[in-house]
Amino acid sequence: MSDKKQDVETTGHEWDGIQEFNNPLPRWWLWTFYATIIWGIGYTIAYPAWPLVEGATRGVLGYSTRTEVVAEIDRFAEMNAGVKAELAAMDANEIPNNEAVYNYAIQSGRATFATFCSQCHGSGADGIAAGNGYPNLLDDDWLWGGTLDAIVTTVAHGIRNEDDMDARYSEMPAFGDDYLSDDEISNVVAYIGSLSGMEFSGDATAGETVYLDNCSACHLEDASGDQMQGAPNLSDAIWLYGSSEEAIEHSVRVGPYGVMPSWTTRLDEAEIKGVAAYVHQLGGGE
Ligand code: HEC
């Protein structure tokens, strides 16, 4: 043991009698080590590597994950160019009758929805929170119509926005501005609440008269709503602006004015039809 110790050179370092041998490194290890150095240098020449002030060295191969992604996107776009053109040209209500186009529409529509619509309507299209003015698109209750054609129009031009001449438009008066007395408001709220089984503080019977005189032109006599004017159904249990007595009274006083942006300048024809098809099948479209 002690003999062998003498054969090997030491580095001359010694701590508490412990000496450090100066064994040569194994050949295989050393060559592997050199190989990794060469490979490393080669890599930094070939691929983007060294950070500089403005970006990094690009590498002689010109590789970048960004160009890869762009190439992938182009590949998909090319693959789908045919079906996309078909979708753009197709009459909206016909889309579900063509399986290939319909599948593509829903797939692309799902992605469009996640990017452009979910911030207001919720990623699950449920309107995020009940009564916040952003409609739940999962139900079959449509303010402006639930046919594919109607949804395409809503999405393309938006609602009550000032950027698009063709935006859907209507305006409920603010009945709190001297049109109706506090009692009349309280009574009409009790009346429309009673239509979906709710009991509020006002006199619903007196409210019916107020309703027929002031509200039926838009919400219709049976309060089922008028999609031509975007006037909601007031006889069901779905409330865009909330279902409490206070919330409904607030709607009657101020006249709600929900605004949705126009998309014609930001989405192309196929994207609009795609996202409309997606929304249509979510909500048990008409
Ligand atoms: C800035 C918020 C916002 C964004 C973004 C938005 N919406 Fe809307 N959307 C609204 C509001 C508010 C309404 C309800 C307007 C009203 O009260 O009539 C609405 C209404 C709708 C309706 C009508 C529902 C019905 O019952 O008739 C559809 C369909 C719709 N949105 C689809 C979309 C799609 C698809 C997108 C994405 C391309 C989108 N929205 C993006 C705010 C938004």
Ligand code: HEC
């Ligand atoms: C000129 C047409 C018009 C008249 C008249 C009108 N409304 Fe409306 N009303 C609307 C429209 C349009 C909306 C939807 C506004 C929006 O989406 O932002 C609405 C929304 C409402 C809402 C909110 C519904 C919800 O789901 O949250 C209530 C409540 C309501 N109206 C009650 C009344 C009552 C009560 C009267 C009569 C005193 C009346 N409205 C008269 C057009 C009208």
